[in-house]
Amino acid sequence: DTEVTQTPKHLVMGMTNKKSLKCEQHMGHRAMYWYKQKAKKPPELMFVYSYEKLSINESVPSRFSPECPNSSLLNLHLHALQPEDSALYLCASSQATRGRGRMRDNEQFFGPGTRLTVL
Amino acid sequence: KQEVTQIPAALSVPEGENLVLNCSFTDSAIYNLQWFRQDPGKGLTSLLLIQSSQREQTSGRLNASLDKSSGRSTLYIAASQPGDSATYLCAVSSTGGGNKLTFGTGTQLKVEL
Numbered sequence: 001d002t003e004v005t006q007t008p009k010h011l012v013m014g015m016t017n018k019k020s021l022k023c024e025q026h027m028g029h030r031a032m033y034w035y036k037q038k039a040k041k042p043p044e045l046m047f048v049y050s051y052e053k054l055s056i057n058e059s060v061p062s063r064f065s066p067e068c069p070n071s072s073l074l075n076l077h078l079h080a081l082q083p084e085d086s087a088l089y090l091c092a093s094s095q096a097t098r099g100r101g102r103m104r105d106n107e108q109f110f111g112p113g114t115r116l117t118v119l
Numbered sequence: 120k121q122e123v124t125q126i127p128a129a130l131s132v133p134e135g136e137n138l139v140l141n142c143s144f145t146d147s148a149i150y151n152l153q154w155f156r157q158d159p160g161k162g163l164t165s166l167l168l169i170q171s172s173q174r175e176q177t178s179g180r181l182n183a184s185l186d187k188s189s190g191r192s193t194l195y196i197a198a199s200q201p202g203d204s205a206t207y208l209c210a211v212s213s214t215g216g217g218n219k220l221t222f223g224t225g226t227q228l229k230v231e232l
Binding site: 033 | 150151153155160161162163164165168208210212218219220222223224225
């Protein structure tokens, strides 16, 4: 199974709502990522989890809260979002490494994304 | 800070033509470079991964090359088909950057009948 799944496919929410995005993979990958992609732009990294621990936070506002409950699941909790947060949210996974060596194995596999609209 | 650029931004070719997409990056200290395909409103599909120690990778009609010292990669598509129409993105994984990918700006390809 080389698939990364994301739910929901589409989400419309108001600025006072709380919602969550879900990502799942069963490839045994221990690194998982959240990216944000605006229209006509490349993806921008938000968070990286390695071995279920947050390893990179690209200065993302606290209204985005990631969670990695186990090695197969990655959630992104959303609260008090702004209209400018409307975008395609992509999840990815890859092999992870500890210490030196074998970083070259980190081919990333992406899910289909969640199209988020904030009203 | 790693910066990745792709040219051209858009390309339109007739079916059957061979074509080359270009990617350049500013910091040659990379682990690998990946080429992705993205259809409108969809996720990214990984096409090829080139390790920093490799010069090229091939998959079917696709061939990707890497010249790390000059900070360049090319994606060669042979005998293009309308189904190849999509946006192509290159991304580099830099040493010291954890598992972070830095993406290029993309090339939007249209293959016409």
